[in-house]
Every structure is written in C-alpha cells, then in structure tokens.
Amino acid sequence: MEFKINAMYFSATGTTRKAVCCLADKISEKLQNRAMIKYVDFTLPQVRKESISFSYDEIVIIGIPVYAGRVPNILLKYLKSIEGNGALSIPMVVYGNRNYDDALIELKDILESKGFNTVASGAFIGEHAFSDILAKNRPDSQDLEIINGFADKIAFKLANKSHAEKHDVPGQRPYRPYYMPRDKTGQPVDIRKVTPKTSSNCTSCKLCAKVCPMGSISFDEVSNFKGICIKCCACIKKCPNQAKYFDDPDYLHHKEELEINFIFRREPEVFL
Numbered sequence: 001m002e003f004k005i006n007a008m009y010f011s012a013t014g015t016t017r018k019a020v021c022c023l024a025d026k027i028s029e030k031l032q033n034r035a036m037i038k039y040v041d042f043t044l045p046q047v048r049k050e051s052i053s054f055s056y057d058e059i060v061i062i063g064i065p066v067y068a069g070r071v072p073n074i075l076l077k078y079l080k081s082i083e084g085n086g087a088l089s090i091p092m093v094v095y096g097n098r099n100y101d102d103a104l105i106e107l108k109d110i111l112e113s114k115g116f117n118t119v120a121s122g123a124f125i126g127e128h129a130f131s132d133i134l135a136k137n138r139p140d141s142q143d144l145e146i147i148n149g150f151a152d153k154i155a156f157k158l159a160n161k162s163h164a165e166k167h168d169v170p171g172q173r174p175y176r177p178y179y180m181p182r183d184k185t186g187q188p189v190d191i192r193k194v195t196p197k198t199s200s201n202c203t204s205c206k207l208c209a210k211v212c213p214m215g216s217i218s219f220d221e222v223s224n225f226k227g228i229c230i231k232c233c234a235c236i237k238k239c240p241n242q243a244k245y246f247d248d249p250d251y252l253h254h255k256e257e258l259e260i261n262f263i264f265r266r267e268p269e270v271f272l
Ligand SMILES: Cc1cc2nc3c(=O)[nH]c(=O)nc-3n(C[C@H](O)[C@H](O)[C@H](O)COP(=O)(O)O)c2cc1C
Pocket: 010, 011, 012, 013, 014, 015, 016, 017, 064, 065, 066, 067, 068, 069, 070, 094, 095, 096, 097, 098, 099, 100, 125, 126, 127, 128, 129, 130, 179, 230, 231, 232, 233
C-alpha cells in the first residue's frame, strides 16, 4: 500500500516540531516512492477549531509536549475531535528531561479511542520550556540519529505488513494526577495563575501575541493578558528582545529545582 504521511504537532517552543518533522521525513525517505508529507501545526488556537479526519491509507505522526506528566489538558478537546477511521498513528511525546509519566499512554489511548491503529510510539527529550540549560538544544544530533533508527524499524514493520501487531508503552491507568511543583518547604504549589511580566526591553513588535497558543496576549497592549497562561514559554523563548520573564518565586524555585535534580541526560525510548 502507498501511504500518505501526516506530521501533526503542538509545539510552543519548537522541540516537538523538530522531533515529529524529523521522524516524518525519515519515514518518507524509507518508504517506496518517498511519500508526500502533510504538516498540521495545531499550536495556534485557530487551527484547533478546524475538524480533521483521516483514512486507512494514512500514517499520522502526532506529537505533543509533556505538561505536568500528562497530555496538556488544553489539547484534550481537540485531540478527541480527530477521527482516525483506521489510519495508522505514531504517538510521540517530548519532555524536558524530568519524566513523561503517563503522557504517552494517555496520548496512545486517546488516539486508539478515536479509531487509529498505533504502529509505534516514542518518548523524546526537548529543551525544557522553563529553562535555557535543562536538556539544552535537544533534540540534538544524537536524538535525531535515534529518530532515524526508529524510522527504520517503522518502515520494516510496514514493509512486512506487521503494523497491526500491538505494543505497550510505560504508564499507569488510571493516569496519575498532574505533577505539582513544590515550594521551598516541600509543599505542593499551584502556579496556574502565574503570568509572564514584560520589561522595558519590549518594542511592542507583537510577536509574543502572535505565537501565544492560547491567544491570551493582547495585541493592543502586549503586557496585558486577556486569557489563561499555560506557561508554555513561547513568548519568553521567541521574544527577540528578551522582554518577557517570570518573577513568581514559586515558579522560579521550581525551575531551579528541575535544573538541579534532572540534569542527568535521559535518552529517547521507542516502542513497537
Ligand atoms: C507547563 C509545562 C509543564 C511541563 N511539564 C513537564 C514534565 O512533567 N516533565 C518534563 O520532563 N518536562 C515538562 N515540561 C517541559 C516540556 O515537556 C518540554 O520543554 C518540551 O520540549 C516542550 O515542547 P515544545 O518545545 O514543543 O513546546 C513542561 C513544560 C511546560 C511548559
């Protein structure tokens, strides 16, 4: 069968996009007739309003970042609106070197409940959204080599028509609660209401408002928030003038703790 390939991702700071697009490209390279790739970037809110469905002759690579050990809850409605209709899926999660906990099993369960057949799954590491040093510049060349090997295994599975063979992924059901950061005394803290500040470096170029996946930054006055902040850090990492920052003490403590406790390099894991 000649498959069409789809690369779908939510990627506020670009690491999930890099992993998904690399895998799509490598699978396409290894299939006969170098299949065309269709890209669906559902990072921005307007894209998540469009319904999308697939058919049995399509491969859909779907990547999301891990937020609090789970699939980001703001994506659940959209993911559950996708119709698989027997298409093959490859769920990918990208996490910031702490852990992906139940995110991969949750994503795989959602896709299978929507009529996808999962051919393979993977957990990859991306530079942590909160940090400039944790998993810095990942996925890096070593990760991309592993993605290349993963594509080899997927192409082999497809060529041998064994893509219906099931596989398990790590994680627990029922899924564990969302991972909570802790304050200096070890008490869980809720940082959901924290929003980034804007410094005098801001030139009001509006890039932050354009890249916010929640459409929450006001175009008229970019230091104003008109919706929720998911702490994705798109506005912080993409600002050309480093004008956006967090100063909440609990957020900053959590970031420092992550940088200390999870500095040891974790490696990608693939399942098929
Ligand atoms: C709100 C939030 C929660 C996160 N939770 C986790 C986590 O539980 N474990 C982890 O290792 N990384 C966590 N991360 C880091 C992201 O998974 C990581 O930076 C990912 O590469 C971001 O993907 P993107 O570049 O495609 O946006 C979190 C990031 C954010 C913004």
